[in-house]
Amino acid sequence: MAQKFRDAFQKMAQNIPKGGAGGGGEPGRGAGAAKAASRAAGSLIVAGGLGYGAYNSIFTVEGGHRAVIFNRIVGMKPQVYNEGLNFNIPWFERPIVYDIRTRPVNLQTLTGSKDLQMVTIGVRVLHKPDQNNLVWIYRHLGMNYDERILPSLMNECAKAVVARYNANELLTKREEVSAAISAELSARCSGFHVLLEDVAITHLAFSPEYAKAVEAKQVAQQDAERAKYVVLGAIQEKKTIITKARGEAESAELIGNAVKRNPGFMKLRRIDAAKDIADTVAGSGNKVYLNADSLLLNLLGDADDKFEKSVHGQSRGWLGK
Incomplete structure (x- = not known):
């Protein structure tokens, strides 16, 4: 094409006369120069048309x-x-x-749940046109097909699906809600020859009042659980006290029976107590000056005899009664 332009310009330059048409020149020579110039212009136009056609074909x-x-x-x-x-x-x-590559589109809408709670839900859709129906898409929707149909369809499908679930189910059954929105939206978009590759819930938020109510409910449940454990702890403590009291009572009863049957039991207890006290005093670095009777160390005195006499006297009194 460039060569054709060069040839046309060369022919035009060759056919243009070097001298002017006036003055002493011949009249026929001027007419021939004009004819050659018109032919060169025609060649240039033809070459330009061929170049335009080749470029746009x-x-x-x-x-x-x-x-x-x-x-x-x-x-x-x-x-x-x-x-x-x-x-x-x-x-x-x-x-x-x-x-025809996959493109994302995002939508965020405010809708109501089954229990009439206001929910803000955000949905992201990956879509692309059906390449076998591009003629239909251009004829009916144009180049910006996604801007024409997806916002309204996504809004409608999201509202329809969220209305089937309670507010707490939107959190516990999020995957199920996303699959339901995808199924609804795919069915609607198929009528417009738009293919969906993925539908995902990107945002899910409740009204401030509902969020506060949920938080208060959780706090109340935690307080109830804490109170339940406090009650269980009190019951266990009560059982411990009762068990301890029963053990002490049984221990006192057993000791009393042992003393009644054999007064020498008290001597053994006094000896054990004296051994413990003696070990404690011996291990101490301080000097101790105390009454031996108060420390139960007077094991050679007549304390045991007095105790045995008192025990025998009490036993006779019980027998007399």
């Missing part, structure tokens, strides 16, 4: 894209053009290129 479809062609005579052609170099008729046909 091809178009390239990039990776991840598809193209459809609008014809000025027949309208939209049914063929979908794949990636690579493709041909069309200049001026009569115009290519429209679609991006």
Whole structure:
């Protein structure tokens, strides 16, 4: 094409006369120069038209894209053009290129749950056009098909699904809610030849009043659990005290019976107590000056005899009664 432009300019330069048409020049020579100039201009126009046609008769479809062609005579052609170099008729046909790669769209809406709690839910959808129906999409929706249909469909499907669940179920059954929204939205988008690859709940928030109520409920449950453990602790402490008192009473009763049957039992107890006290005093670095009777160390005196006499006297009194 560049060579054709150069040839046309060379022919025009060769045919243009070096001298002017006036003065002493011949009249026929001026007419011939004008005719040559018109031929050169015509050649230049033809070369420009050929260059324009060659440049506009091809178009390239990039990776991840598809193209459809609008014809000025027949309208939209049914063929979908794949990636690579493709041909069309200049001026009569115009290519429209679609991006068929997956794209995200986000929506956040305020809706009500089954128990009439206001919920703010955010949904992210990964979508792409059906490459086999690009002609229909361009004819009915245009290039910005996702902006035309997805916001309204996502809003409607999210509201319809959330209304089936209670507020607490939206948290405990989040995966189930997401699957339900995906199924509803896929069914609606299929009628517009839009394919969905993933639907996910990205945000889920309740009203401040409901959040405070849930927090208060949790605090009350924790207080109730704490009170239950306090009651259990008190019951166990009561059982411990009762068991200890019963043990002391039984121990006192056993000791009393042992003393009644054998007064020498007290001597053994006095000897054990004296041994313990003696060990404690001997291990101490201080000097101790105390009454031996108060420390139960007077084991050689008549304390045991007095005790035995008192025990025998009491036993006779009980027998007399």
